[in-house]
Amino acid sequence: MLALLKRDLYLALYSSSSFFYTSSFFVLVLIILPFLFGTNNVQLQVLFKGIIWIGLSLSILLTMERIFNADYEDGNLDIIIQRYPSLETIIISKYITHWVVYCLPLFIILPILSFLFYVSLDNFFLIFLNLLFGSFGMVFIVTFVSALTLGAKRTIFLKAIIVIPLFVPFLIFGTNLESWPILLALSMMSFVLSMYVSAYGLRLYVE
Amino acid sequence: MNELISMGGYAPFIWSAYGFFFITIVILFFTNFLRLKKREEVLNKINNNRD
Amino acid sequence: MNLRLTNKQINIIEKANPFLIVSTIVAFTFGLYFSLLQSPPDYIQGDSMRIMYIHVPSAWFALMAYTILAGSSVLWFITRNPIFSIIARSIAQIGMIFTLISLVTGSIWGKPTWGVWWVWDARLTSMLLLFFLYLAYIFLWQSITNKDLASKISAALAIVGFVNIPIIKFSVDWWNTLHQPATISKLSSPSIDISMMVPLFIMTLATFLFLVTVFFIRLRIEILDNKILRIREVE
Numbered sequence: 001m002l003a004l005l006k007r008d009l010y011l012a013l014y015s016s017s018s019f020f021y022t023s024s025f026f027v028l029v030l031i032i033l034p035f036l037f038g039t040n041n042v043q044l045q046v047l048f049k050g051i052i053w054i055g056l057s058l059s060i061l062l063t064m065e066r067i068f069n070a071d072y073e074d075g076n077l078d079i080i081i082q083r084y085p086s087l088e089t090i091i092i093s094k095y096i097t098h099w100v101v102y103c104l105p106l107f108i109i110l111p112i113l114s115f116l117f118y119v120s121l122d123n124f125f126l127i128f129l130n131l132l133f134g135s136f137g138m139v140f141i142v143t144f145v146s147a148l149t150l151g152a153k154r155t156i157f158l159k160a161i162i163v164i165p166l167f168v169p170f171l172i173f174g175t176n177l178e179s180w181p182i183l184l185a186l187s188m189m190s191f192v193l194s195m196y197v198s199a200y201g202l203r204l205y206v207e
Numbered sequence: 208m209n210e211l212i213s214m215g216g217y218a219p220f221i222w223s224a225y226g227f228f229f230i231t232i233v234i235l236f237f238t239n240f241l242r243l244k245k246r247e248e249v250l251n252k253i254n255n256n257r258d
Numbered sequence: 259m260n261l262r263l264t265n266k267q268i269n270i271i272e273k274a275n276p277f278l279i280v281s282t283i284v285a286f287t288f289g290l291y292f293s294l295l296q297s298p299p300d301y302i303q304g305d306s307m308r309i310m311y312i313h314v315p316s317a318w319f320a321l322m323a324y325t326i327l328a329g330s331s332v333l334w335f336i337t338r339n340p341i342f343s344i345i346a347r348s349i350a351q352i353g354m355i356f357t358l359i360s361l362v363t364g365s366i367w368g369k370p371t372w373g374v375w376w377v378w379d380a381r382l383t384s385m386l387l388l389f390f391l392y393l394a395y396i397f398l399w400q401s402i403t404n405k406d407l408a409s410k411i412s413a414a415l416a417i418v419g420f421v422n423i424p425i426i427k428f429s430v431d432w433w434n435t436l437h438q439p440a441t442i443s444k445l446s447s448p449s450i451d452i453s454m455m456v457p458l459f460i461m462t463l464a465t466f467l468f469l470v471t472v473f474f475i476r477l478r479i480e481i482l483d484n485k486i487l488r489i490r491e492v493e
Contacts, residue, residue: 144418148411152401162394162415165387166422169429176436186425193421197414204410217306217370224366225294228312228359232468235355239475246482253489 001089004080008097012066022059023105029055030113041118048117049127052106053174056131057167059102060138061160067094067146069155072205081206087199091147095139103135126177134174137187140194141166147201166190263341268481271474278471285464293457309367311457315465317360317385323353323469324388327395328420331413343409346416347399348476352469354392361385380427380434387426391419 013019033051037043071077084090107128114124145162152158169186173179212218293311326349334342364382365375376382398415402408 148414149398149401151404151407151411152398153403155401158394158397158401161390161397165390165394165426166418168387169422169425172429172433189425193418197418200414201411204407217304217308220306220366220370221294221308224309224363225290225312227362227366228316231355231359235352236468236472236475239472239479243475243479243482246479246486249486250482253486 001084001093004084004090005093005096008093009100012097012101019101019105019108022102023109025059026052026055026106026109027113029058030117033117044117045119045123048114048119049175049177052110052113052127052131053134053171056103056106056135057138057164057171059106060098060135060142061163062156063098063102064142064146064159064163065155067098067143068150068202069146072150077202078206081202087202088195090202091143091195091198094143098143099135099139103139106135107132123177126180129180130174130177130183133180133183133187134170137170137183137190138167140187140190144194144197144201147198147205150201150205263481271477271481274474275471275478278467278474282464282467282471285460285467289457289461289464292460297453297457306367306370307454309363310454311461312465313360313363313367314458315462316356316363318462319465319469320353320357320360320385320388323349323356324391324420324423327353328416331416331420334409334413335417340409343413344477344480346413347409348473348480350392350395350399351476352472354389354396356469357385357389357392361389378434380431383430383434384427387430388423391422395419 030048030051033044033047037047068077071080080090081087110128110131111124114127119127142163145159145166149155149159149162170183173182173186289311293308297308299305299307327346330342330345330349333339334346361382364385368377369375395412395415399408399412402411
């Protein structure tokens with residue numbers, strides 16, 4: 001399990017992108033805000049809560065091809081599955097990798113970003129908690145959709161059409177500051193669903 | 208008859224809604240019907256070649 | 259794959275077609291007569307409520323089609339009988355079209371009633387998301403070239419979507435109570451008068467007959483596809 005995780009993390013961080021790229025992406029998505037809507041403090045605070053979710057969704061969604069596709073196309077997925085007979089181990093390793101590479105940078109730079117957008121300290125903790133619990137669930141969802149669509153053509157728009165309706169509950173509750181328990185519950189539900197569906201998808205394609 | 212067409216002032220809404228409904232279902236019916244005919248043709252051709 | 263359909267069943271599906279087409283046309287003729295001429299205008303909404311006679315049946319069947327889609331996907335998982343996969347596929351396109359019809363007619367009905375074409379109301383937003391669930395199902399099916407694999411994958415997606423529907427409904431309802439615009443009050447639904455029940459019932463029946471007609475045609479397309487595929491495999 002650890003060896004697999006180490007390999008996944010190593011590949012993700014050193015071959016395709018790094019913490020630096022992902023955090024720059026988040027900063028740039030948020031920098032658009034004042035250009036689009038002006039520099040009114042109160043308005044920016046309100047918009048910040050929404051745009052940060054768009055940034056997170058895009059970061060997770062646009063990179064979802066990297067979860068299984070690269071390994072599937074060069075045949076490594078077969079080797080990994082033969083080596084680690086429990087599919088659950090592989091899936092959990094993929095969750096951790098995807099979350100660390102494409103979500104964790106957001107949480108590292110979130111203090112600076114909320115400083116830039118005049119967010120008060122109390123609100124900051126609530127936003128942080130919401131994003132944290134929401135991001136888990138979104139990674140679970142993206143993983144099982146990616147496992148299901150391994151053999152599909154024209155993939156990224158197809159995947160977006162499948163994923164965005166599944167993201168809607170997270171986005172609805174995510175912008176409300178008091179609803180982190182609901183986000184946690186949603187994430188747990190999507191974990192259970194994701195484990196079953198990802199294993200089902202992987203088994204179909206690898207056979 | 209005029210009353211039927213004017214629909215108490217709501218004519219554009221009612222006739223466009225009914226029009227959209229019927230045009231859509233007619234298109235749905237004919238696209239599937241033509242696809243069925245195409246399949247039947249292909250099958251007939253295969254059967255003729257066999258004989 | 260073997261369809262496990264008897265010739266008698268296939269015969270019924272084929273023979274039913276002309277009968278279904280005729281009865282659909284007859285039912286729609288009666289339905290139009292009653293809904294456009296015979297029924298009185300509503301005392302609040304006037305004649306604009308006549309749109310209800312096509313809007314409500316399409317919305318019902320849009321929801322019913324997704325239930326059939328998910329139900330037959332579950333049955334497919336249990337029995338692995340390919341007929342359920344074919345039923346799911348045949349109903350998906352019909353369901354998507356009826357969702358589209360209910361959205362468009364609802365929007366046309368909304369203009370005279372609410373004064374705007376679209377309201378971000380819980381029911382409308384859920385229907386819009388349902389449309390995208392259908393779209394995702396159909397696109398996924400089309401984009402996988404190995405059709406045996408595609409039916410397994412899209413069955414899983416149909417079930418995931420079905421699990422998601424109550425969650426979407428719940429979250430959209432909750433969101434709507436937060437952002438309910440003050441000027442627009444929800445459509446109150448008093449008990450429907452008997453004079454409106456008759457056209458609504460006939461139009462529902464007619465729409466149902468139409469749905470069955472197209473559903474049977476699609477079943478025949480799938481059966482013939484299967485036959486052609488098997489002949490080609492043998493050769």
